[in-house]
Amino acid sequence: MLVHTIKEVREQVKAWKKEGLTVGYVPTMGYLHEGHRSLIEKAVSENDRVVVSVFVNPTQFGPNEDYEDYPRDIQKDYALCTDAGANLVFNPEPEEMYFPDKCTTVNVEGLSKGLCGAKRPVHFGGVCLVVSKxxxxxxxxxxxxxxxxxxxxxxxxxxxxxxxMDVEIVGCPIVREADGLAKSSRNTYLSAEERVAALVLNRSLTKAKAAMEDGLRCVSEIRDLIESEIKEEPLAKADYIEIVDSETLQPVESVERDVLVAIAVYIGKTRLIDNFTFRLA
Structure with missing residues (x-):
């Protein structure tokens, strides 16, 4: 079922809950791919009913970002959702989600300052607002x-x-193309040449992970290893290379606990992200 209003979603979910059914939810910005499908299928496997939202959220885009150009195809998205087992697809207009005079914000301090938040200061405030809604x-x-x-x-x-909030948040593994590129809606922006160049993200992280598994613990050396690999690709320009505590997202100088190794790289004009979590035994 494809619906466009908050009222329709609430009525359906209330009906399911009256039957004692559990509800899973997958938020998306649409233009769905196999990564999104894996989230939906995971939700279907763990819940009686599943809702997917398809909404390009304007509040998480800053000036000169790609809100207007972000790919949209609700019919294709709806087909993927239903094929994956979703029961309800919610595709609201911005006017349905936001009042013209809205004045409420939701911010998570500290965790939103570094990594992507350093270059996109409004992004995570917009994410938190729309997800909480x-x-x-x-x-x-x-x-x-x-x-x-x-x-x-x-x-x-x-x-x-x-x-x-009375909800369990479930993290699901990165889904990759056969050649290792993390699936992303923004991959559609890449030319054929840029698509090949984008493999440098996974390649650089794979090299870093292998070095860490061999015992490398100095963060500056790990960062240098990733940076040198990215610099080998002429079409790539690193936006950030960070190794941070996996829970607090604060920078560390040495790998003494579980860390997140995260990168953002421009391939031409397209900004892509990738990461892995390194867990100490």
């Missing part, structure tokens, strides 16, 4: 987020904890 609308038992957006996942988990 969707969680209030859908009232799911569980909500599913991809680990590719590792900072977003950490921030959402902290927001839910701090605000005592």
């Amino acid at each position: 969707f969680l209030n609308i859908v009232t799911p038992d569980r909500a599913y987020f991809g680990e590719k957006d590792a900072q977003q996942l950490a921030i959402i988990k902290r927001m839910v904890r701090d605000l005592s």
